Amino acid sequence: EADIYQTPRYLVIGTGKKITLECSQTMGHDKMYWYQQDPGMELHLIHYSYGVNSTEKGDLSSESTVSRIRTEHFPLTLESARPSHTSQYLCASGRVKLFFGSGTQLSVL
Amino acid sequence: AQSVTQPDIHITVSEGASLELRCNYSYGATPYLFWYVQSPGQGLQLLLKYFSGDTLVQGIKGFEAEFKRSQSSFNLRKPSVHWSDAAEYFCAVGAGIQGAQKLVFGQGTRLTINP
Numbered sequence: 001e002a003d004i005y006q007t008p009r010y011l012v013i014g015t016g017k018k019i020t021l022e023c024s025q026t027m028g029h030d031k032m033y034w035y036q037q038d039p040g041m042e043l044h045l046i047h048y049s050y051g052v053n054s055t056e057k058g059d060l061s062s063e064s065t066v067s068r069i070r071t072e073h074f075p076l077t078l079e080s081a082r083p084s085h086t087s088q089y090l091c092a093s094g095r096v097k098l099f100f101g102s103g104t105q106l107s108v109l
Numbered sequence: 110a111q112s113v114t115q116p117d118i119h120i121t122v123s124e125g126a127s128l129e130l131r132c133n134y135s136y137g138a139t140p141y142l143f144w145y146v147q148s149p150g151q152g153l154q155l156l157l158k159y160f161s162g163d164t165l166v167q168g169i170k171g172f173e174a175e176f177k178r179s180q181s182s183f184n185l186r187k188p189s190v191h192w193s194d195a196a197e198y199f200c201a202v203g204a205g206i207q208g209a210q211k212l213v214f215g216q217g218t219r220l221t222i223n224p
Contacts (some may be wrong), residue, residue, distance in 0.1 A: 006152075006221075033212075035158070035214075042214040042215055042217060043199065045212065058211070059213070092153075096203075098153075100145075100152030102152045103151075
């Protein structure tokens, strides 16, 4: 069983709100990732981190930002949510074998 | 840049029948190849992976996959499917960059099992 947790599981929010999606892992992994997944579509890497104080943008451009102050924590923030941000966001950790959280389904009205 | 194509968006098979899910990749070097499964409302779980060596790899839940370099394929197979195998299956190719395993995923194949 993977020890990686995402909260909230579902989030419905109005346009313009600031939101933070939480991701935590207890496996001590240095490398963590955020993927975005639209229904019926592939996952796209939007952010990744090699370790504390290291973050990089992924292949898919995203208006979200991330931080990595602690090894176990990799939150994703949207300063001003828009309907185009509606999607599922999956957090993962690991070096070769990735462990995925259950995801956050974000709906922006 | 690497890419992955899963030609079949949706496949339906009967319980007990054999299964093959197709995956084609594009990558200039020797790829790291993965199959993940996603059950409804869940995150992804790794089924199996190929890095090097034996081109036929065994995974969990009775799945196997064969790497064919000449065809740039990494098809997933199972001899006899169970109703619990109904899920979304993703093929992915990875390239290690500075130690980070950046995976590129295919579009996924949704598997439906008929009783």
